[in-house]
Amino acid sequence: MSPVIEIPQRIRTERLVLRPLVRTDLDDIHAYQSDPEVVRFLPWPVRNRDESAGHLAQRMSRTRLEKDGDNVALAIDVEGTVVGDLTLIVASAENRGAEIGWVLHPDFRGRGYATEAARAGLGLLFADWGAHRVAAKLDPRNVASAAVCMRLGMRHEARFLHNELLKGEWLDTDVYAILEDEWRGRGSS
Numbered sequence: 328m329s330p331v332i333e334i335p336q337r338i339r340t341e342r343l344v345l346r347p348l349v350r351t352d353l354d355d356i357h358a359y360q361s362d363p364e365v366v367r368f369l370p371w372p373v374r375n376r377d378e379s380a381g382h383l384a385q386r387m388s389r390t391r392l393e394k395d396g397d398n399v400a401l402a403i404d405v406e407g408t409v410v411g412d413l414t415l416i417v418a419s420a421e422n423r424g425a426e427i428g429w430v431l432h433p434d435f436r437g438r439g440y441a442t443e444a445a446r447a448g449l450g451l452l453f454a455d456w457g458a459h460r461v462a463a464k465l466d467p468r469n470v471a472s473a474a475v476c477m478r479l480g481m482r483h484e485a486r487f488l489h490n491e492l493l494k495g496e497w498l499d500t501d502v503y504a505i506l507e508d509e510w511r512g513r514g515s516s
């Protein structure tokens with residue numbers, strides 16, 4: 328049977344709270360979604376406030392991981408400020424494959440928040456959803472994101488050349504992944 332979970336109300340880590348997005352997060356989220364540097368390696372353009380509001384509403388309506396393509400977003404909350412978000416995606420329910428992604432406001436980088444949030448996200452995927460494999464896909468030029476993968480114990484598995492036509496450019500895609508046994512072998516951290 329395919330695994331199913333509802334997005335949890337709150338996950339506490341050492342320094343962060345991961346929680347569902349709410350409407351009042353708009354200002355915090357728009358602050359980084361409107362920054363060209365933040366979206367440089369992401370598959371969407373900078374968003375104006377209305378676009379961020381529409382995107383937020385869409386993401387707030389997605390609360391369940393069950394079928395292929397299902398995705399949920401969790402706010403990365405530091406003392407009431409949303410400093411970024413984590414996305415969890417069902418790549419294949421049949422094969423218990425998931426994907427994970429992360430974004431931080433530039434002012435909150437360099438403190439390990441993305442890695443700390445993503446560790447909790449891996450915990451949710453492996454321990455609660457029952458993932459067998461979790462992957463991250465990124466532009467090879469995105470060295471900060473690759474470093475997050477390595478800190479999480481993910482392995483660089485593949486590079487697909489000219490895999491995507493994005494913003495008028497053919498882009499390569501790197502795939503990093505970690506298996507359930509490997510995650511458990513790291514003491515689940």
Ligand SMILES: CC(C)(COP(=O)(O)OP(=O)(O)OC[C@H]1O[C@@H](n2cnc3c(N)ncnc32)[C@H](O)[C@@H]1OP(=O)(O)O)[C@@H](O)C(=O)NCCC(=O)NCCS
Binds near residue numbers: 366442472
């Ligand atoms: C990818 C992204 C989230 C990485 O952010 P980041 O701040 O570099 O990653 P972390 O939050 O894990 O922080 C790690 C850094 O904090 C440092 N750090 C400080 N205190 C730390 C702590 N307590 N624990 C761990 N790391 C700590 C680490 O040494 C590391 O620094 P370094 O890069 O100089 O080696 C960020 O660059 C980003 O949002 N980019 C734009 C969006 C994007 O491209 N997302 C990925 C799409 S695939």
